[in-house]
Amino acid sequence: MEKENITIYDVAREAGVSMATVSRVVNGNSNVKQATKDKVLAVIDRLDYRPNAVARGLASKKTTTVGVIIPDVTDMFFSELARGVDDVASMYHYNIILANSDDSGTKELQVLENLLAKQVDGIIYMGNGLRDKLRDQFSHTNVPIVLAGGVDEKNQIPTVNIDYAAATKDAVTKLINNGHKQIAFISGSLQQAINQNYRLQGYKAALEEAGIAFDEALVFETQYTYNAGFELANELYGTDATAAFVGADELAAGILNGLTDRGVDVPNDFEIITSINTKLTQITRPQLTSISIPMYDMGAVAMRMLTKLMGKENIENGRLSLPYGIISRQTTR
Amino acid sequence: MEKENITIYDVAREAGVSMATVSRVVNGNSNVKQATKDKVLAVIDRLDYRPNAVARGLASKKTTTVGVIIPDVTDMFFSELARGVDDVASMYHYNIILANSDDSGTKELQVLENLLAKQVDGIIYMGNGLRDKLRDQFSHTNVPIVLAGGVDEKNQIPTVNIDYAAATKDAVTKLINNGHKQIAFISGSLQQAINQNYRLQGYKAALEEAGIAFDEALVFETQYTYNAGFELANELYGTDATAAFVGADELAAGILNGLTDRGVDVPNDFEIITSINTKLTQITRPQLTSISIPMYDMGAVAMRMLTKLMGKENIENGRLSLPYGIISRQTTR
DNA sequence: ATCTTTCTTGCAAGCGTTTACATTTTTATT
DNA sequence: AATAAAAATGTAAACGCTTGCAAGAAAGAT
Numbered sequence: 001m002e003k004e005n006i007t008i009y010d011v012a013r014e015a016g017v018s019m020a021t022v023s024r025v026v027n028g029n030s031n032v033k034q035a036t037k038d039k040v041l042a043v044i045d046r047l048d049y050r051p052n053a054v055a056r057g058l059a060s061k062k063t064t065t066v067g068v069i070i071p072d073v074t075d076m077f078f079s080e081l082a083r084g085v086d087d088v089a090s091m092y093h094y095n096i097i098l099a100n101s102d103d104s105g106t107k108e109l110q111v112l113e114n115l116l117a118k119q120v121d122g123i124i125y126m127g128n129g130l131r132d133k134l135r136d137q138f139s140h141t142n143v144p145i146v147l148a149g150g151v152d153e154k155n156q157i158p159t160v161n162i163d164y165a166a167a168t169k170d171a172v173t174k175l176i177n178n179g180h181k182q183i184a185f186i187s188g189s190l191q192q193a194i195n196q197n198y199r200l201q202g203y204k205a206a207l208e209e210a211g212i213a214f215d216e217a218l219v220f221e222t223q224y225t226y227n228a229g230f231e232l233a234n235e236l237y238g239t240d241a242t243a244a245f246v247g248a249d250e251l252a253a254g255i256l257n258g259l260t261d262r263g264v265d266v267p268n269d270f271e272i273i274t275s276i277n278t279k280l281t282q283i284t285r286p287q288l289t290s291i292s293i294p295m296y297d298m299g300a301v302a303m304r305m306l307t308k309l310m311g312k313e314n315i316e317n318g319r320l321s322l323p324y325g326i327i328s329r330q331t332t333r
Numbered sequence: 334m335e336k337e338n339i340t341i342y343d344v345a346r347e348a349g350v351s352m353a354t355v356s357r358v359v360n361g362n363s364n365v366k367q368a369t370k371d372k373v374l375a376v377i378d379r380l381d382y383r384p385n386a387v388a389r390g391l392a393s394k395k396t397t398t399v400g401v402i403i404p405d406v407t408d409m410f411f412s413e414l415a416r417g418v419d420d421v422a423s424m425y426h427y428n429i430i431l432a433n434s435d436d437s438g439t440k441e442l443q444v445l446e447n448l449l450a451k452q453v454d455g456i457i458y459m460g461n462g463l464r465d466k467l468r469d470q471f472s473h474t475n476v477p478i479v480l481a482g483g484v485d486e487k488n489q490i491p492t493v494n495i496d497y498a499a500a501t502k503d504a505v506t507k508l509i510n511n512g513h514k515q516i517a518f519i520s521g522s523l524q525q526a527i528n529q530n531y532r533l534q535g536y537k538a539a540l541e542e543a544g545i546a547f548d549e550a551l552v553f554e555t556q557y558t559y560n561a562g563f564e565l566a567n568e569l570y571g572t573d574a575t576a577a578f579v580g581a582d583e584l585a586a587g588i589l590n591g592l593t594d595r596g597v598d599v600p601n602d603f604e605i606i607t608s609i610n611t612k613l614t615q616i617t618r619p620q621l622t623s624i625s626i627p628m629y630d631m632g633a634v635a636m637r638m639l640t641k642l643m644g645k646e647n648i649e650n651g652r653l654s655l656p657y658g659i660i661s662r663q664t665t666r
Numbered sequence: 667a668t669c670t671t672t673c674t675t676g677c678a679a680g681c682g683t684t685t686a687c688a689t690t691t692t693t694a695t696t
Numbered sequence: 697a698a699t700a701a702a703a704a705t706g707t708a709a710a711c712g713c714t715t716g717c718a719a720g721a722a723a724g725a726t
Binding site (some may be wrong): 005007008009019020023026027033051052053054055056057058059060061 | 681682683684685692
């Protein structure tokens, strides 16, 4: 067994001061005489006192905890973001409550409810779109929220991401410059704003700029999984596409391997550019050319922005687009 | 702005009952007349009342929150575990505070301190070993802890994992049966118990059983990264090893690609078995033969065990070894 | 009708802090 | 040495809920 929970009161008694004073030294309040501070600190050390954060939270209305709504920790894109978030969170002495939403509307709502009940000081939201119901709830709360890595079409919520439309346009243009006219656009659900309103728009913009007609038949909507890609390779094989822009790395890996298995020579017969630049891009053979997204940084910056919001600091700009790049590897010539 | 925080007291007043009664209906306490329950529920709904979990935590001494110490969410092995943990946690209405430790002793200690301050009801610990200092802290607290996916050499802490030694032995034996005598053992730091006391022991056991002498020169200790593997491939090339057991998938992918790039034909000139069976194993070409570890399940089972511990239920067995398998793919013949 | 027993409800004391505000001690000023 | 100002400390009221205990209401038993 272990000594009973020792409280601020015990420390006060042992040190011969009031609990207020103990509270002050614990919180680094300036007006405490050095002598008493030392005395208190010594007792704290001796008694092995550890302030109860829950009581603290109740009294101060601050929990130093932020909620993180994430579709799936298992997804490399999001886990990188989460890592960035956690690193700066802990830098600012916040903890994160991590909640998987599976990108499901109902789960998100429920998770949000939970987080708010737990009195989190702020929320980092990750997702592939922002459903209206959730947006509603967001606007009904005073808890600061920032979107990390996602898009907010209505520009209502502080967001840190990259310019997905521009990045996609760049990628597709690169393909066009390599001589392709029939370029497949492959992404996850077009229900998701990020695909429908950003990536696809960037794709169209690139085509338009090059005077190439948009062909609905070259747009493929599927799951973000390796297997989906692998299967899609067959379908792709039947079209006259000679290159593809792909919205996710795992998916791209599947397509690449599927195509290769059918005897297609990538990049000579077919070029591929993927979108995330996770570790996967270096592991496949040939290695995947990719847009490079600063995932970790997006998470870190989003969290930093959140700390400012929580501290009631003024945010100069609530919509940050971080720089991206395109890394040429072996799936393009 | 938003309506001021509404409390249980507001609900009580509006419903014409005492706060105790409101508390009872909120907590699903049985002895409340149906009529008053309905009345209260209606008010709760109308006022959009949301119980304050912090106050609840203070009063009840339960936070319905568990801490998860994880080396790195970005590591696929651990993120899968974490996902399993979160899924059953939310199933039992717990939230998780996720804290990255980078497998660093000091960070772990600090994170633990934090978690305890936040009054978590339990802790899931993930790591590649369990340092004595941490073990000490663990034993000094009343908060239940379970190890997920790791090993506890001293068998003191409830643990859910697989039999790493046996799995390794099986893998190496498979290699031996394929005719190899010079089998490299490649893992992360041998400082980590899981490598030193389990995997390496399994490796030695397999050799011994086959009457093959252990050769120190075939043991490689490195980082768990793709690049480390890629570079190690060169080194490996200089030895007379004809096969390798590898402790992590990313590392194995690096070795595979490094070897392939040097013109080694895997599996004909060299066979590889890796240890985790993450998605990577299907993405490399050739695909990696691997021990299959039920990561998600380990996390889920560990969390389930923790719920029992937190509920003061008796644990029949605090040391669960889940079944593992070996999946033959293309890096073995 | 009266007395038990069983349900329902209310009362009030915590839970461990923070934080105005008040009070006391120190230091500076004249 | 007396007084004002500043610094250090203490007092006690929140914070929003749970929960043991007591009291009142309803239902059964005789």
